[in-house]
Amino acid sequence: MSLCKTRLQEERKQWRKDHPFGFFAKPCKAPDGSLDLTQWTAGIPGKAGTLWEDAVYPITISFPEEYPSKPPKVKFPANFYHPNVYPSGTICLSILNEEQDWRPAITLKQIVLGIQELLDTPNPDSPAQEPAWKAFSKDRTMYDKKVKEQAKRYVNAG
Amino acid sequence: MDSVSNIENFVLPPNVPFQRVLTRDFEFASSFENKVDSDLQELGKSILDITSEYVNYILQNDHLKLDEEFIQRNLDSFEQVLRNRFALMEFKDSLQHSKDSIRNNNMNVSELTIEALQEYQSSTEDLKNFDDVVISHYEERKLSQTSSEFKKFLKSDKNYAYIRSISFIIKNPEDPIPELEEDDDDVNISGGKISLKDPLSLNYFVDPVKSSVCNHTYERAFILTHLSSGHSECPINGCRNAVTRKNLIKDDMMCLRIQVFSKRKTKPEYETAERIE
Ligand SMILES: [Zn+2]
Numbered sequence: 501m502s503l504c505k506t507r508l509q510e511e512r513k514q515w516r517k518d519h520p521f522g523f524f525a526k527p528c529k530a531p532d533g534s535l536d537l538t539q540w541t542a543g544i545p546g547k548a549g550t551l552w553e554d555a556v557y558p559i560t561i562s563f564p565e566e567y568p569s570k571p572p573k574v575k576f577p578a579n580f581y582h583p584n585v586y587p588s589g590t591i592c593l594s595i596l597n598e599e600q601d602w603r604p605a606i607t608l609k610q611i612v613l614g615i616q617e618l619l620d621t622p623n624p625d626s627p628a629q630e631p632a633w634k635a636f637s638k639d640r641t642m643y644d645k646k647v648k649e650q651a652k653r654y655v656n657a658g
Numbered sequence: 659m660d661s662v663s664n665i666e667n668f669v670l671p672p673n674v675p676f677q678r679v680l681t682r683d684f685e686f687a688s689s690f691e692n693k694v695d696s697d698l699q700e701l702g703k704s705i706l707d708i709t710s711e712y713v714n715y716i717l718q719n720d721h722l723k724l725d726e727e728f729i730q731r732n733l734d735s736f737e738q739v740l741r742n743r744f745a746l747m748e749f750k751d752s753l754q755h756s757k758d759s760i761r762n763n764n765m766n767v768s769e770l771t772i773e774a775l776q777e778y779q780s781s782t783e784d785l786k787n788f789d790d791v792v793i794s795h796y797e798e799r800k801l802s803q804t805s806s807e808f809k810k811f812l813k814s815d816k817n818y819a820y821i822r823s824i825s826f827i828i829k830n831p832e833d834p835i836p837e838l839e840e841d842d843d844d845v846n847i848s849g850g851k852i853s854l855k856d857p858l859s860l861n862y863f864v865d866p867v868k869s870s871v872c873n874h875t876y877e878r879a880f881i882l883t884h885l886s887s888g889h890s891e892c893p894i895n896g897c898r899n900a901v902t903r904k905n906l907i908k909d910d911m912m913c914l915r916i917q918v919f920s921k922r923k924t925k926p927e928y929e930t931a932e933r934i935e
Contacts, residue, residue, distance in 0.1 A: 502883075503858060503859055503879075503880045503883045503884070506859040506861060506880075507858065507859045507860060510859060510860040510861055511860065514860065566887045568858055568893070569858075569883070569884045569887045569889050569893075570887075603893060603894065603895045603896075604857065604858050604884065604893035605857040605858070605893055605894055605895045606895065607860070
C-alpha cells in the first residue's frame with residue numbers, strides 16, 4: 501500500500517478515535533459510493549470569546565499523491581472573509597506551505613487546530629485578499645462587523 | 659698500588675643490578691598486565707557476542723520472548739569485566755608511578771664512585787621494598803578513587819551502553835534510555851515516551867531505519883518513498899537535517915522496542931501497516 505494511503509487510513513482511524521471538541525472531518529464519498537481518502541471535508545469551530553465564535557467554518561482538504569511529503573491543499577469556500585485567505589478560498593498558512601513550515605509529521609489534528617488559531621489571529625504580513633486585509637489594518641469596526649456577519653452564515657454548518 | 663688494593667676490596671654495590679632487576683620486573687609486570695587485559699577484553703567480547711546473538715535470534719523468531727534475567731546477568735558480568743579492567747588500569751598507573759618515583763630518586767643519587775659506595779649500599783632499601791612501593795601507590799590511588807570515576811569509565815564504554823540499552827528496553831519498551839548518572843545510582847526516567855510509530859505513515863514500525871545524521875527513526879519503505887519524491891529533509895517536526903539513502907541504518911533498538919511492545923500489548927489497536935493490508 502502506498503505511503504499516502506497508509507497515512508490517510510491512519511489519520512482517519514486516529515481522528516475517529518479522538519479529535520478536538522467541536523471539529524469534524526471526514527473523507528468524501530467517490531461517485532461509486534466508496535470513500536475517497538484523498539478528499540476530505542471538515543469543520544473548524546470559531547474559538548469562544550472571539551469574533552468567530554458560535555459558528556463552524558467549512559473547509560475542504562485535498563491530499564496530493566505525494567502526501568505526506570507534500571502538504572494537503574486546504575480551502576475555505578470561495579470569497580471567505582479573512583486577511584489570509586485568497587479569493588479562491590485557499591488558506592495562506594506557513595504550516596501548509598511546502599516551502600515554509602510543512603513537515604510530513606504534522607497531523608490532520610495539528611492542521612485543523614492551526615487553522616482555528618489563524619481565524620482570530622490573522623498574520624498581517626501575508627495578505628491574501630484585499631477586502632479583509634484592508635479592513636483589518638485600517639478599519640477595525642468594519643472588519644469586526646463583516647466577520648460577525650460571516651459567522652451568522654455558518655452558525656449551523658457541519 | 660693504592661688503587662689496586664682498592665679494587666681488590668671492591669664490593670659490587672647492590673644498586674648496580676638494581677636497575678636491571680627493576681627493568682625486568684617492569685617488563686614482567688607489563689607483559690602480565692597485557693595478558694590479563696587481553697583476557698578481560700576477550701571475556702567482555704564473548705559476553706557481548708552472546709548477548710547480541712541471543713537478541714538477534716529472538717528478533718528473528720517472533721514467537722520467542724526475551725529472557726530479562728539472562729540479559730541482566732550478562733549486563734552484570736559485563737560490568738564486572740569492566741570493573742576488573744578498571745582495577746587493572748589503576749594497577750598499571752601505580753606501577754608507572756612507582757617506576758617514575760624510583761627513577762626520580764635515582765636522579766638525585768650521586769655518580770657511582772668509590773666514595774659514594776656507602777650511599778649506594780644503603781639504598782638497597784628501595785629494592786627490597788619494591789612490591790611495597792607499588793602496593794602503597796595502588797592503595798593510595800584506590801583510596802582517592804570514588805565510584806564516580808568508575809562510572810565515568812563505564813559510561814564511556816559503548817558495548818556496556820549497548821547491553822544496558824537492551825536490558826532497559828526489555829522492561830520499558832516505550833521509555834527513553836536514561837543517562838547513566840556519574841554520581842547517582844538512581845535511574846532517572848526522563849519524561850516523554852519514545853514513539854514507536856513511523857512519522858510518515860503514523861503506523862507502528864515494522865522495519866525501522868534511522869538516520870546516522872540526526873538519529874531519527876523512520877519506516878524503511880516510507881522514508882525511501884519520501885526521499886525518492888525529491889525531498890531530502892528529515893520529516894520530523896523541528897529537524898531540518900538532510901537525510902540520504904546511505905545515511906540510513908537499521909535501528910536495532912527500535913526493532914527490539916517494537917517486539918517487546920507488541921508482545922505486551924494484545925490490544926486490537928496494535929496493528930502494523932502490513933497487518934492492515
Ligand atoms: Zn531528523
